[in-house]
Amino acid sequence: MPRPVCRRSICLCPRESVSYARMGRDIVRFRCHSCGHCCTDVVCLPTPWDVIRIVKNTGESPYEFLEFLGPDEISEVDDSDSTWLECGGHRYLMALKRGPHGCFFLDKGTRFCAIYEHRPILCRLYPFKLQETRDGKFKGFTLHSDVGCPRHRDGEVVTKPLFTLYRQDCGNQRDYDDLVRVFNRREYPGKQPSDFIGMFIEVK
Numbered sequence: 001m002p003r004p005v006c007r008r009s010i011c012l013c014p015r016e017s018v019s020y021a022r023m024g025r026d027i028v029r030f031r032c033h034s035c036g037h038c039c040t041d042v043v044c045l046p047t048p049w050d051v052i053r054i055v056k057n058t059g060e061s062p063y064e065f066l067e068f069l070g071p072d073e074i075s076e077v078d079d080s081d082s083t084w085l086e087c088g089g090h091r092y093l094m095a096l097k098r099g100p101h102g103c104f105f106l107d108k109g110t111r112f113c114a115i116y117e118h119r120p121i122l123c124r125l126y127p128f129k130l131q132e133t134r135d136g137k138f139k140g141f142t143l144h145s146d147v148g149c150p151r152h153r154d155g156e157v158v159t160k161p162l163f164t165l166y167r168q169d170c171g172n173q174r175d176y177d178d179l180v181r182v183f184n185r186r187e188y189p190g191k192q193p194s195d196f197i198g199m200f201i202e203v204k
């Protein structure tokens with residue numbers, strides 16, 4: 001059965017024209033109650049920048065913690081998504097590997113993220129959704145209604161750092177798209193989706 005995905009459908013980058021404005025809301029009401037849903041039932045699709053940060057700070061091999069999922073193994077990603085890797089007539093998306101108990105980085109004992117300080121930007125943005133005014137200005141953040149988070153409203157999260165993260169992810173996404181375009185133009189015998197990793201990080 002396809003697994004739900006936590007990228008694109010959830011965290012779309014803001015348009016370049018959206019800037020953080022004082023008139024936007026400073027806080028969004030939310031508190032994470034650590035239910036674990038987003039680390040067990042949701043697939044995380046990191047950018048290459050996320051992968052580089054994780055490798056640099058944890059020493060983990062990307063060949064161990066990444067997997068490449070075909071269209072039948074993932075849902076809610078458009079066919080037109082720019083990060084589909086093309087290989088041998090098939091398409092794949094780079095994802096954090098998951099096992100029966102959730103994300104590769106979910107600590108089996110504590111049930112918390114073992115790489116919390118270095119986790120992908122997408123994990124930091126979940127389950128927030130950027131809102132714009134009609135004329136394209138920053139309005140605030142709300143909570144996605146269709147991502148499975150129980151969306152407890154008994155806390156306050158400051159929106160400016162969230163906005164900065166959105167911006168950062170937007171730039172990272174552009175670099176990702178450029179790399180995928182180059183990868184997809186390459187054709188050679190034995191091409192594997194995992195060859196993509198070697199385009200942005202060298203593992204000794």
Ligand code: SF4
Nearest residue numbers: 039103105106113123
């Ligand atoms: S990297 Fe950490 S926060 Fe992100 S899905 Fe995995 S365990 Fe959860």
Ligand code: SF4
Nearest residue numbers: 032033035036038149
């Ligand atoms: S689904 Fe929501 S409440 Fe549950 S761990 Fe994730 S962010 Fe926290």
